[in-house]
Amino acid sequence: MTEDTGGHIAYILGAARAQAARGDVDLVQIVTRAFDEPTLGAVHAQTEQQVSRSLSIRRLWTAQRGYLSKENLAAEIPALVDAFLEDLAQTQRLPDVIHAHFADAAQLALEARARFGIPVIYTPHSLALSKSGPAVDTDRVAAERRALLEADAVVLSSRDEAEVQVAAYGADAQARVHRVSPGVSLRRPAEAGAGRALLADRLSDPDRPTLLAVARPVARKNLATLARVYADSPALQARANLVILAGQHGDALQANAEARAELTRLRETLEVPALRGKVALPPSHTQGDVAALYDRAAQTGGVFVNLALHEPFGLTMLEAASHGLPVVATQEGGPADIVADLGHGICVPPAMWRR
Structure with missing residues (x-):
């Protein structure tokens, strides 16, 4: 919220x-x-x-x-x-x-x-x-x-x-x-086609593989770096869409200076003519929407991405696994344990992507 x-x-x-x-x-x-x-x-x-x-x-x-x-x-x-x-x-x-x-x-x-x-x-x-x-x-x-x-x-x-x-x-x-390693609640199946419908009016080809990120818009989550990596890579743009759920873009959120600054960085990078139809930055979402997008990313052969500078644990890694979605995750913090235990992706040093 x-x-x-x-x-x-x-x-x-x-x-x-x-x-x-x-x-x-x-x-x-x-x-x-x-x-x-x-x-x-x-x-x-x-x-x-x-x-x-x-x-x-x-x-x-x-x-x-x-x-x-x-x-x-x-x-x-x-x-x-x-x-x-x-x-x-x-x-x-x-x-x-x-x-x-x-x-x-x-x-x-x-x-x-x-x-x-x-x-x-x-x-x-x-x-x-x-x-x-x-x-x-x-x-x-x-x-x-x-x-x-x-x-x-x-x-x-x-x-x-x-x-x-x-x-x-x-x-x-x-x-x-x-x-004590936590788990996740058994997921409820998303309605068939729900994830595609959520993105259909934002993406030119919603059936391409989806790079999905779900995180609060704070500097530590490093979403601006993910956006810049995608914007700087024509090869990546040719192969996949980028979808970032960065919190709820409402008045309560905008009152926070850090969140406002992070959302501004994301918009400046992604809301440009060259990326139109390739990226989605939804201003709001429900829990059901998140589940539907996990499913959609898995169905399209995509990956979940978390390049946080440090992630204390990383519950989204478990959520992605529960939907059969592989991950590219930060090696700083808990995701390294999760990926090692579940074997559903790779861990990378987030600093290597920063300028």
Whole structure:
């Protein structure tokens, strides 16, 4: 929905559904922040949402009722801590364990452990020290280090996370690390012809092989490099179409300076007369559209491309595999593990494509 809606959302929902389906689990509750932003859907202002018999979503209200991007969330953490503790104090049954996703949630979980003695599991998903760029968010690094050191267990997805990313926080940060490779929910077959129909008015020959990329429009995902490689290669243009799903190009997304800059780079490179009919940069998409395009790329003999400068895990690699779609993926981070385990593509150094 916004630039903050990444693969971690699919991870959390998929893991929660799988845990709730277990015979030895009574209840799984996803706890998140409530906000009132009609353009993003009224459901986010719904305090309680039942997903299945054993799975629900609980949304916490604070005085700040509007949508907040992750960059603007830090100031709201103290209020969320208070709301979480109050919610737990009023519940009829305390949870047996709290699994915190990202360091923001770990702050809530650790305060709940201090008050109620509930064990805490932590999954960082994307650690600040593994991100590219000279600027380091020292407050976020401190919060991540605290979570790594104080959680009762740390659950990670790849060897790179366990052996490289967490190690950057010190040897003592690895003491409670466990690696559990995630899977993906069994895919629902896309309606026959749905992927072709989505692209028919954008591509001159939608039956050519498809180079497909799905990622948020942030610099680390390196989508601008993929666009430039395609634009600079007449041979590649002659053999395949390029389709990039770079988030939802709506007002909430455009408010983010980095996302706005990345989309501008993509448009400047791809929306030129020479590439008309060969590329597609859809401004919006649904989950069903993504599944249909995975299927379409596989049917046309195409590949999924992820040239991220660093990918902490790479859930899209698993999604591509579930659709029978081979990948060309970055060797920086988790995709190297996934490709080695599944054997459905190759890994390349993303820096080799940059000027």
